[in-house]
Amino acid sequence: MHVSSIEEKARKARDKKALYGTDVDLESYESEAKPQEMVASAEDLPDIVTKAALDVGVKLDAESSGSFVQMDQTPVIAKSLYEGVEIMDIATALEKYDFLQDYWFKLVAADADKYTADAAAAPPAGYFIRAKKGMKTTFPVKSCLYLGSSNLNQRVHNLVIAEEGSELHVITGCTTPTHVQRGLHIGVSEFYIQKNARVSFTMIHSWGKEVEVRPRTGITIAEGGSLSNNYILLKPVKTIQTFPTATLAGRGAVASFNSVIYSSMGNIDIGSNVFLDAPETSAESISRVVSVGGEVIARGRMTGRVPGARAHLECVGLLLSEKGRIYSIPELDGQSRDLDMSHEAAVGRISEEELEYLMARGLTSEEATSVIVRGFLDVEIKGLPEDLKQEIKNITQREDLKGAP
Numbered sequence: 001m002h003v004s005s006i007e008e009k010a011r012k013a014r015d016k017k018a019l020y021g022t023d024v025d026l027e028s029y030e031s032e033a034k035p036q037e038m039v040a041s042a043e044d045l046p047d048i049v050t051k052a053a054l055d056v057g058v059k060l061d062a063e064s065s066g067s068f069v070q071m072d073q074t075p076v077i078a079k080s081l082y083e084g085v086e087i088m089d090i091a092t093a094l095e096k097y098d099f100l101q102d103y104w105f106k107l108v109a110a111d112a113d114k115y116t117a118d119a120a121a122a123p124p125a126g127y128f129i130r131a132k133k134g135m136k137t138t139f140p141v142k143s144c145l146y147l148g149s150s151n152l153n154q155r156v157h158n159l160v161i162a163e164e165g166s167e168l169h170v171i172t173g174c175t176t177p178t179h180v181q182r183g184l185h186i187g188v189s190e191f192y193i194q195k196n197a198r199v200s201f202t203m204i205h206s207w208g209k210e211v212e213v214r215p216r217t218g219i220t221i222a223e224g225g226s227l228s229n230n231y232i233l234l235k236p237v238k239t240i241q242t243f244p245t246a247t248l249a250g251r252g253a254v255a256s257f258n259s260v261i262y263s264s265m266g267n268i269d270i271g272s273n274v275f276l277d278a279p280e281t282s283a284e285s286i287s288r289v290v291s292v293g294g295e296v297i298a299r300g301r302m303t304g305r306v307p308g309a310r311a312h313l314e315c316v317g318l319l320l321s322e323k324g325r326i327y328s329i330p331e332l333d334g335q336s337r338d339l340d341m342s343h344e345a346a347v348g349r350i351s352e353e354e355l356e357y358l359m360a361r362g363l364t365s366e367e368a369t370s371v372i373v374r375g376f377l378d379v380e381i382k383g384l385p386e387d388l389k390q391e392i393k394n395i396t397q398r399e400d401l402k403g404a405p
Helices: 003-011 046-056 090-095 098-102 116-121 352-359 365-377 386-399
Strands: 065-073 074-080 085-089 127-131 141-146 153-162 167-175 182-193 198-206 209-223 228-235 239-241 243-247 252-262 265-278 282-292 294-304 310-319 324-334 341-348
Touching: 046 065, 046 141, 046 167, 065 085, 065 294, 085 090, 090 098, 090 153, 098 228, 116 153, 116 182, 116 209, 127 167, 153 167, 153 198, 182 228, 182 294, 182 341, 209 228, 209 294, 228 265, 243 252, 252 265, 252 294, 252 365, 265 282, 282 294, 282 324, 282 365, 294 310, 310 324, 310 365, 324 341, 352 365, 352 386
Parallel strands: 065 141, 127 153, 141 167, 153 182, 167 198, 182 209, 198 228, 209 239, 209 243, 228 252, 239 265, 243 265, 252 282, 265 294, 282 310, 294 324, 310 341
Antiparallel strands: 065 074, 074 085, 085 127
16 A cells, blocks of 8 residues: 555544544644754663663664664764664655565554544655564664653654564663653554564553553464563653564464553553464463552453464463552454363452561551562563563663552
């Protein structure tokens, strides 16, 4: 489909309500952003951007395969450190490569809802990352999507391609500085994981208390390919809706979704949607949720369409305050014989025995609660390089995670 056709479909969809969850008035946000200056390296970024990136675990240093930074609507860094990894802003990539029209808005429909339509109608912004055939990276590509202007609608469209036999790790931090409280982030992402390619994608969100976030993600995984998708939210936010959809299209494809959520306010609507469409495919979705306030809806849907597919959903929540709510919605849809699909969901509180055990060893009630919460959110994520595992662990361990006030 040509860009003009996509824009036409998007215009017709712009007034549609969101498919689920809390609606957002797009007209209440500014659609134009002040252009920013490109910089040669991360050392030339404003200190406020570097600090915001560090707050979400993105240290823009030499221990990476490359970096991408977008300030509001302007890509200011797009740099690869390896010949086999290509990183550029998506507008430049679309101009350079005609073949990207075969990938653009193919996994996420431009007219899926008002948010995808709004992103489709805006000038392209976001990143293009490609791991070329056989390229295996050790260090992650590090990116930061920085919303630095108050009341702005930041629209991003990312495209990731892992070619046959490649291995790619990406860590993305989406964040605002402390002075920006109100804003909107719309992020469309499309992932193409080709035969025997491995991808890990870790997203850490740290937004202002009046920021609304609408990611829309589509993923396709070919024969022997695998994805580890990890989502971390530990800071307050007004509303989030994210429900990435992955299609396991080739024999032996694997997908794993891991979510770590600490909610103190707002409306958080998270989940994953997986179609197991080929033999010997497998998928799992694991959510760990702690609520001391606000509402968390944890969705999970697995659809098995062929014999031998295996899937597991797990959502476990700690509800530590009367001000909070955790609503778990596991869905299993079996459409063939010989499937192995299961789910587990539980919401509870910290046991008195655990608290008393730790307090008997000298911790205060608050300190004991913090230790238990950190341990609960420490999800073992398979398939990541050890350095990246440690980075994720450091993020969850350094935050000030408490029980009910």
